[in-house]
Amino acid sequence: MSGLPQIILASKSPRRQELLKLMDIDFRVVLKEVDESYPDGLTPAEIALYIAQKKAEAFDEDITDEVVLTADTIVCIKGEILGKPDNAEHAIEMLHKLSGNVHEVYTGVCLLHKHQYNKFYDMSEVFFRKLTDEEIRSYVAEYQPFDKAGSYGIQQRIGLIGIERINGSYTNVVGLPTEKVYQQLKKLV
Structure with a gap:
């Protein structure tokens, strides 16, 4: 995308980096440690936006x-926020909750440019078929999804065999709602 200022992606997510590359957006990665806690009482969308802005x-x-460009993705099922799992048993527990159910994936994005914060989010509904205990345990053992909200990557085996359908943006579930990001970046040109 020509005419854009230099993009700094403040994310170590290889998935977000790959999505920007696929969009032909030049960027460099710069990381800073940020506390990802948030105040009580926020909706899932507000949580994702709050953390994305904190990162910016x-x-x-x-x-x-x-x-x-910063982003934060959270998974929500029946009002419960599923963050990143603490360990293998926690990941297994989360995947059992998602199994056979529908959940929402929210990605909040913040574009910081000239001290202005442009925040937006996307939400996708994800429908999981009922997974077996063996499918869940082998996935967690092999992929160790400890850096993923809700303990899964849609592009990994559990997503490929378990997700029946999604309502909304696929790339949002991956971790960056690319169409919305593209439209917002175009406004900066």
Whole structure:
């Protein structure tokens, strides 16, 4: 995408990096440690946006003309937020909750440019078929999804064999709603 200021992706997610590459967006990765806690009482969309902005705020003093892109993805089932699992048993427990149910995936995005925060989010519904205990345990053992909200990657085996359908953006479930990101970046050109 020509004409854009330099993009800084503040994410170690290889999935987000791959999506930006597929969009032909030039970027560099810069990471900062950020506390991802949030206040009680927020909706799932508000949580994703709150954390995405917190990640961007860590860069506010350091940047000049660059655009900092941050994102946060959360999984919500029946009002319960499923973050990243603490360990294998926690991941297995989360996947059992998702099995045979529908859940929502929210990705909040923040574009920081010239001290202005442009925040937006996307939500997708994901329908899982009933998974066997063996399918869940072997997935967790092989893929160790400890860096993924809800303990799964849609592009990995459990997503490929378990997801019956999604309502909404596939790339949102991967971790970055690319169409919305593209439209917002175009406004900066």
